[in-house]
Amino acid sequence: MSKQITFSIDGVEVKGKEGQTILQAADEAGIYIPRLCYMEGLVPHGSCRVCTVIVNGKPQTACTQPIAEGMTVENDTPELKEHRRNIIDMLFIEGNHFCMFCEKSGNCELQALAYRLGILSPKFPYFFPKKDIDATHPDIFLDLNRCILCGRCVEASKDIDRKGVFDFVGRGINKKIAVNAEANLKDTNLAIADKAADVCPVGSINKKHTAFATPIGKRLYDVKPIGSEIEERKK
Amino acid sequence: MSKPKIATASLAGCFGCHMSLLDIDERILKLIELVDFDKSPINDIKEFTGRCAVGLIEGGCANEENVHVLQEFRKHCDILVAVGDCAIMGDIPAMRNNIPLKECLEEAYLNGPSIHNPEKVIPNDKELPLCLDRVYPCHEVVKIDYSLPGCPPNADIIWQAVVAILTNKPLDLPYELIKYD
Numbered sequence: 355m356s357k358q359i360t361f362s363i364d365g366v367e368v369k370g371k372e373g374q375t376i377l378q379a380a381d382e383a384g385i386y387i388p389r390l391c392y393m394e395g396l397v398p399h400g401s402c403r404v405c406t407v408i409v410n411g412k413p414q415t416a417c418t419q420p421i422a423e424g425m426t427v428e429n430d431t432p433e434l435k436e437h438r439r440n441i442i443d444m445l446f447i448e449g450n451h452f453c454m455f456c457e458k459s460g461n462c463e464l465q466a467l468a469y470r471l472g473i474l475s476p477k478f479p480y481f482f483p484k485k486d487i488d489a490t491h492p493d494i495f496l497d498l499n500r501c502i503l504c505g506r507c508v509e510a511s512k513d514i515d516r517k518g519v520f521d522f523v524g525r526g527i528n529k530k531i532a533v534n535a536e537a538n539l540k541d542t543n544l545a546i547a548d549k550a551a552d553v554c555p556v557g558s559i560n561k562k563h564t565a566f567a568t569p570i571g572k573r574l575y576d577v578k579p580i581g582s583e584i585e586e587r588k589k
Numbered sequence: 590m591s592k593p594k595i596a597t598a599s600l601a602g603c604f605g606c607h608m609s610l611l612d613i614d615e616r617i618l619k620l621i622e623l624v625d626f627d628k629s630p631i632n633d634i635k636e637f638t639g640r641c642a643v644g645l646i647e648g649g650c651a652n653e654e655n656v657h658v659l660q661e662f663r664k665h666c667d668i669l670v671a672v673g674d675c676a677i678m679g680d681i682p683a684m685r686n687n688i689p690l691k692e693c694l695e696e697a698y699l700n701g702p703s704i705h706n707p708e709k710v711i712p713n714d715k716e717l718p719l720c721l722d723r724v725y726p727c728h729e730v731v732k733i734d735y736s737l738p739g740c741p742p743n744a745d746i747i748w749q750a751v752v753a754i755l756t757n758k759p760l761d762l763p764y765e766l767i768k769y770d
Contacts, residue, residue, distance in 0.1 A: 452684070453769035454674060454740035460770065469767050475671070475736035479729050480678055482686035570770075579764055 361425040363407075376416040376427055377405055384588025386581035387429050388438055388467055391504035392417040393553055397513060402504055404438050404467065435471065442468050443477045448527075450482060450499035451556075457565040458557030460573025464502060465556075466580035488533070490540035493562055494551050501531055501558040511550035519544045531558075592622075593642035593755060597629040598662060600655040601682040601724055602648025605741040606673040607631065610645070612744035620748075623755050628665075641666045643754055645747075646733075649679040650725040654718035663731040668754055671736040672747065674769065676727045680740065683724040690722055735760060738769050 357372040363385050370379030375398065380387050391402035400415030407416045408428035416427075428434065445451075445464060453459045485498040503522070508531070511519040519542045523532040535541035544550065551559060570576065599607055607630060613620065627641050628634045644666030650656045663669055674680040685693045698704065698711045727733050735754070737746055746766040753760050 446678075450684075450687075452680065454680065456770070465769055468769070469764065472767070474738055474762075474767065475733065476678060476726065476728060480683075480686075480726060482679075482683065482723065484687035576768075577765055 359421050359423050361421055361423065361427065363427045363429050364431075370421045372421075374421055376407060376409070376414075376419050376421055379421050380416065380427075380429070381584050382587070384585055385429065386584045387416045388470070388581065389417060390441075390463060390467060390502070390555060391506065393506050393555075395514070396506060396509045396553070399505065399509075402441065402502070404441055406434065406437060408434070438467075439471045439473060440477070442471060442473060445502050447476065447478045447480045448483070449501065450485060452499075456500065456557040457560050458500075458554075460568070460570065460576055462557060462575075463555035463580060466575035469575060470579040470581065485530075488539045490538035491542075491544060492540070493546040494539065494544060495560050495562060496531070496533070496539050497558050497560065498530060499558075500556045502556055503529060503531070504555055506553040506555065507531065507550045507559055510553045511544075511548065514549040517543055517548065517550070519548075519550055592625045594627040594639065595624040595629075595643045595645070595751070595755075596627040596637065596641045596662065596666060597631065597645040598647065598658050599630055600646065600648035600658060600676070600727075601651035601679075602673065602675045603681075604630075604647070606645075606647035606675075606747075609739075609741035609744050610672075610747050613748045614744070616748055620751070623752070637661065637665045639665075642668065643751065644669045645672045645751075646670065646676045646727055647672050648675045649682060649727060650721060650730050651682050652718040652720050656721070656725075656730055659727060659730055668734045669727075669731065670750065670754070671727045671733045673742055674738055674740045676733075677736050677738055679724040679726045683726075686723040690720055694720070738767065740770055743768065 359370050359372055361368055363380055368379055368383045377387055377389060377392060387405050387407060389405040392398050392405060398417035400418040403415060405416040406413050409419060410425055453465060459465060487497045489495040507520045508522065511517050519534050520531055521534060522529055524530055533539050533542050546561060551561060626632050628637050644662040646659065646662060646669060650659060671677050675682060694711050698706055699709060737750055743766055746762060749762060750760055
């Protein structure tokens with residue numbers, strides 16, 4: 355039995371277990387902290403910064419920061435909302451996110467976060483970068499236009515599938531996902547049942563022959579905002 | 590007092606957003622009680638007849654005429670609304686944005702698989718508006734006051750937004766109406 359730890363999120367007392375991160379404890383308590391790169395079951399690395407909260411006055415990523423007795427966490431504040439909005443805005447302009455024909459639309463976590471944050475207008479000029487599409491694999495295609503570099507596929511392929519199909523190459527604005535093969539995705543040992551084929555939060559890694567199966571109105575985020583399932587745990 | 594005026598334009602768009610505007614069905618009768626239509630493809634008025642309260646813009650700027658029309662709208666309208674994803678981020682027309690314009694024109698008029706063009710001429714009549722190097726979202730050309738996303742935006746979101754603007758109410762749109770597709 356691990357030790358119970360009491361701390362507060364936005365002035366509300368939350369009880370968690372020793373060793374939990376702020377995000378895990380908040381999830382159990384039914385408090386939604388927006389997140390993008392984090393996924394249950396993968397090693398969190400705090401790279402997207404969407405889950406940034408203010409811990410005892412300092413910004414920390416909730417997915418990596420362990421809870422401690424008596425800590426005060428700010429989550430739902432206008433400043434943090436603005437900060438999260440800016441990150442989402444920048445992710446949209448950095449890639450080519452054409453939602454209207456994207457297979458992931460309606461089930462996309464990036465889009466869902468934008469909806470939840472109420473983003474109607476873009477804030478910045480669009481980059482319209484040139485990106486590659488790899489459709490060589492029989493079951494899966496990779497569209498880097500929509501990649502947000504969350505690293506979920508890298509982690510899942512390395513730690514769960516034990517294959518290491520994906521990794522990052524390049525730095526800064528030139529950073530991108532590459533496949534572990536001489537040429538294309540078809541030359542890797544990626545299989546459709548792999549965890550890595552399932553974790554993409556956006557429409558970057560897609561399973562072929564499965565598109566547009568769910569009608570508009572019945573998709574994951576059509577009616578309820580992302581995070582509602584966590585907030586519903588709250589008594 | 591005379592009614593406020595509304596103007597609409599379709600730039601580099603498909604007219605889908607205008608179709609969605611007409612999709613407000615019988616509420617169009619209420620709309621006519623609220624506003625008079627000025628320059629718009631719906632009534633085919635070509636030039637502004639005066640100051641407008643609201644301008645609805647569909648589509649981004651793909652050629653110099655689009656830019657001219659958009660600037661005219663900014664000049665004549667108190668509130669300018671980017672309606673639909675093309676106006677907001679360029680959208681389908683903007684898929685050419687990371688391909689050089691020359692390559693696009695050559696593909697369309699010289700090299701495409703179904704092209705019959707024995708003279709090998711890319712249209713260059715001076716009556717034709719010049720294509721821009723890329724498609725520009727409206728907010729990169731003039732100041733935009735509100736955006737209504739969607740491809741096309743639902744008729745309800747257009748209706749609620751236009752009514753809110755005309756009646757000086759805050760734009761408080763329900764979650765289910767905000768869609769990027």
